[in-house]
Amino acid sequence: MENSSIIKIEKLIKRFSVGKSEFTALNDLSLTVERGEFLGLVGPSGSGKTTLLNIIGSLDTPSQGKVTVIDQSIASLSHKQSAKLRNRHIGFIFQTYNLLPVYTVYENVEFALLLQKLSSSVRHKSVMDALEWVGLTDKVKSKPSMLSGGECQRVAIARSMVKRPEIVLADEPTANLDSKNSHHILQTMKDLNKELNTTFIFATHDEKVMKYLNRKISLEDGQIVKDEIIQHSKN
Amino acid sequence: MIRFLIKGILRDRSRSLLPVIVVALGVFLTVFMSGFFKGVMTDMIDMNAKFSSGxxxxxxxxxxxxxxxxxxxxxxxxxxxxxxxxxxxxxxxxxxxxxxxxxxxxxxxxxxxxxxxxxxxxxxxxxxxxxxxxxxxxxxxxxxxxxxxxxxxxxxxxxxxxxxxxxxxxxxxxxxxxxxxxxxxxxxxxxxxxxxxxxxxxxxxxxxxxxxxxxxxxxxxxxxxxxxxxxxxxxxxxxxxxxxxxxxxxxxxxxxxxxxxxxxxxxAEDAGMADYLAIAENMVGLMIFIFVIAMSIVLWNTGLLGALRRYSEFGVRLALGEEKKHIYRTTIYEAILIGIIGSFVGTLLGVALSYRLQTHGWDFSELTGNIGMMMPSVFRAQVTPSMFYIGFIPGVIATVLGNALAGFAIYKRKTARLFHELEV
Structure with missing residues (x-):
């Protein structure tokens, strides 16, 4: 597997207007993420985790500094280019799954591929592959309301992975799951990380996530206070 | 993509059946009241003609x-x-x-x-x-x-x-x-x-x-x-x-x-009839106008609420890489489709009931017995050509405007702020 820098952040500052004053969410933050990392952004609420994920995911732009994601400068992207970057290269996983309730598991996973205008046979193969990764090939016709929370999150993972993105951004993906399902989900993502060399970036408070990470970045008041490489012992 | 969206419309009754019913009901009332007012006014004029003025x-x-x-x-x-x-x-x-x-x-x-x-x-x-x-x-x-x-x-x-x-x-x-x-x-x-x-x-x-x-x-x-x-x-x-x-x-x-x-x-030249005809014409126009405006507000709100309810879905679609413009456009197309179907159904029902009332009438003789004004005791509606298009004003335009207004937020806001607002 080739390891190279996929995200490069230099002196990033993000300010938000709060009434007449300004709030600095990220303050002079610099960071480099290598391809294939399984990285966690940890820290208390308001430390800037979600803001940083939003900027990496081209949902927001920096106030100052430079953010390069897959060789594209986030600040200079148009709406259309941002959408294309998200559609082709970035997957999102949310705390509340956010599956579309009227569509089946298959259709939820297929949606991202429809935007890429792929043929139905290519879409079908990709969707079935993604559902196989998460072990839900027997639930293709089920609606989200018929699934457990763990199954819903596995569908969300399949949806984020079906287009084989280089980066997956996961905001508190285990917050609504019990311990068993959390470990199952995390193991699935870890396997995909190894198999496809996809870069995973988590924003999390959850201690269960920590033991899966190979890098943990602690944020406080919009700054990196600790950047640790975690070595896991092989069983 | 179109098939995907149509599947969504058909399966989500609150996105299809409910808005179609609301639009159809609004359009039905607009069309029927337009025919009813017109019919009653025409009957009143006709009654004067039969008894007095020719x-x-x-x-x-x-x-x-x-x-x-x-x-x-x-x-x-x-x-x-x-x-x-x-x-x-x-x-x-x-x-x-x-x-x-x-x-x-x-x-x-x-x-x-x-x-x-x-x-x-x-x-x-x-x-x-x-x-x-x-x-x-x-x-x-x-x-x-x-x-x-x-x-x-x-x-x-x-x-x-x-x-x-x-x-x-x-x-x-x-x-x-x-x-x-x-x-x-x-x-x-x-x-x-x-x-x-x-x-x-x-x-x-x-x-x-x-x-x-x-x-x-x-x-x-x-x-x-x-x-x-x-x-x-x-x-x-x-x-x-x-x-x-x-x-x-x-x-x-x-x-x-x-x-x-x-x-x-x-x-029209008979004693007071010119004024009466002018008043009748203006009253019918005014009543229809008020009704069209009222139904437009109702349907606008329906469209607005329908699109607001789907903010979470829009958030997911943004995250998956759909363009804001595309989401906005599909919302408008959907509103047009719902507006046309609802207006068609409402117009059909409105014209049908008006036609029934035109041929059979509605007997109000017990209520109008002591009224001193020369007016008919059986009210009839009148089917007019305008009834075939008047309902489409609130039905399509107001529904689309409501959706357009709700969708405007998607178009104008910064994606991250919107993403947060969309409860994703």
Missing amino acids: HVKVVTRAYAENADQAPIDLAILGVSDLKNQLQSAYPDMEWVERIRTGGLLDVPDENGETRGQGPAVGTAIDLLSPESGEVKRMGIQNSIVKGRLPEKPGEALISDDFAEKFSVAVGDEVTLFGSTMNGSMMFHTFVVSGTLRFGNSLIDRGAIFMDLQDAQIALDMEDAASEILGYYKHQPYDDIAAQSLTESFNARYSVESDEFSPLMTRL
């Missing part, structure tokens, strides 16, 4: 100036000749003679002495000729409470209110007192063949309906009549056509210096 009316110039007093001394002479000329010059119209007179109606006791007396409003129409359409036009048969239509000269119908008040039974005699065309005293006795109630106090109060020839004999009005009324045979009142007709007739027959020369007036 679609056009021919009287002498002097009579026209004093029409409020119904002066029979200023009636048209040589009326048969004039009527024949009208029938040959304007064959598309039906021409009828009428006499209006006032007087006292006297009810004698068994000794021939006055038992009761009251003011009477006499109307003489052609009751006895088999070819006469007057009985049908005025709805006399349906208004008879007791007895029957006059079948021979000397019989008359009187108001049921009057008959009740003075205990007049069918077969009794009543005497009409008044003055003849020449100013002499007139008294003429009629046998009551039946009693009438039109459900309108203006007409019912002291009314006596007699045959035209009886009135001509009683009032010394041989070959004379107060007025000749003209009715379009195959169409409702048309003011533009009526104006052209009156202009052509007056240019040919009416002489300004001769007060007994005939003068034709149209329904």
Whole structure:
């Protein structure tokens, strides 16, 4: 597997207007993420985790500094280019799954591929592959309301992975799951990380996530206070 | 992608069935109320035309100036000749003679002495000729409470209110007192063949309906009549056509210096009718406008709420890489589709109910019985061409505007802020 820098952040500052004053969410933050990392952004609420994920995911732009994601400068992207970057290269996983309730598991996973205008046979193969990764090939016709929370999150993972993105951004993906399902989900993502060399970036408070990470970045008041490489012992 | 979106619309009833029902209901009400208002106003005009003004009316110039007093001394002479000329010059119209007179109606006791007396409003129409359409036009048969239509000269119908008040039974005699065309005293006795109630106090109060020839004999009005009324045979009142007709007739027959020369007036020129027609037209327009605006606000809100409810879905679609423009566009297309289907269904229902009400009517006689205004007791709607498109204004435009407004937020806000607002 080739390891190279996929995200490069230099002196990033993000300010938000709060009434007449300004709030600095990220303050002079610099960071480099290598391809294939399984990285966690940890820290208390308001430390800037979600803001940083939003900027990496081209949902927001920096106030100052430079953010390069897959060789594209986030600040200079148009709406259309941002959408294309998200559609082709970035997957999102949310705390509340956010599956579309009227569509089946298959259709939820297929949606991202429809935007890429792929043929139905290519879409079908990709969707079935993604559902196989998460072990839900027997639930293709089920609606989200018929699934457990763990199954819903596995569908969300399949949806984020079906287009084989280089980066997956996961905001508190285990917050609504019990311990068993959390470990199952995390193991699935870890396997995909190894198999496809996809870069995973988590924003999390959850201690269960920590033991899966190979890098943990602690944020406080919009700054990196600790950047640790975690070595896991092989069983 | 289109198939995917259509699947979503069909499966999510709150996105398809519910908005279609709301739009259809709004459009149905708009279309139906438009037809109902139009029908009621037309019926009210028509009722005035049948009882009083005709679609056009021919009287002498002097009579026209004093029409409020119904002066029979200023009636048209040589009326048969004039009527024949009208029938040959304007064959598309039906021409009828009428006499209006006032007087006292006297009810004698068994000794021939006055038992009761009251003011009477006499109307003489052609009751006895088999070819006469007057009985049908005025709805006399349906208004008879007791007895029957006059079948021979000397019989008359009187108001049921009057008959009740003075205990007049069918077969009794009543005497009409008044003055003849020449100013002499007139008294003429009629046998009551039946009693009438039109459900309108203006007409019912002291009314006596007699045959035209009886009135001509009683009032010394041989070959004379107060007025000749003209009715379009195959169409409702048309003011533009009526104006052209009156202009052509007056240019040919009416002489300004001769007060007994005939003068034709149209329904809109009858006492107060021009104002009434203008008010009716404006009222119908205003009511329809208010209704369209009200339904537009309702449907706008429905569209707005429908799109707001889907903010979470829009957030997911943004995150998966769909462009804001595409989401906005599909929301508008969806609103157009829902608006068109709902408007079509609503228009169909509105026109169907209006048509049913146009042919069968809605009997309000128990409620309108004591109203002094001349208005019909059976309300009918009227199907007009505008009904086929008027519902699409609130149905499509308002629904799309509501969705467009809700979608505007998607388009204008920064993606991250929107993403947060979309509760993702």
